[in-house]
Amino acid sequence: MHKQRGITLTGAILGMIVLAFFGLFAAKLTPAYIDFFAVKKMLNAMEAQGDTKGTVRDIRVSFDRRNSIEGVQAVRGEDLEITKEGGEAVITANWSVRISMIYNLNACLDFTATTAK
Template identity: 30%
Template structure:
């Protein structure tokens, strides 16, 4: 008499379902990652700009030029000059960056990311 042992594991159908779910989430991640990578580049550029000597006394046009030089190094393509606002504060400027990124997801469905950040540009430097 043979000793029968039962085999355990997932079936081909179960494996395909798991593979499809993992592939879907990877696809979503591939659409979202560049948006957040760009946001991180914006935050880094703002912090770097806050450390720029004399930035609190510069005109907004010059500050905006320095900001876009830093952003273009990271190949940012979604920021426009109209997304940047300056407010006068004690001892410098408050630079606000508010922009939206839209990426096609599937067919006529899009994923939209809204990003809003600001940085004080003062004589004290970055806080």
């Protein structure tokens, strides 16, 4: 007699449930990470184009102008922390996102994007 090998129906269903669970997490968390990378891209572009050399108000307006294109809802120009270090402006954006996953399970994500090297 040959021993049969393979996956059972129960094993396949459990495997699909686990994959669906992780797929749900990935689908719900992806927009928050897209916003994070968009903010980093905006800050890097501002630094590359010299928009960090103006006044605090100019920096905030420049960020808001770029944000109107990117459409990030979590961070606005007024939320930026702007400091001077070594004669250069350092722009930091800190924000938290709370995402409802399932029932009463939430994911709390803290993001920090900065122009500091």
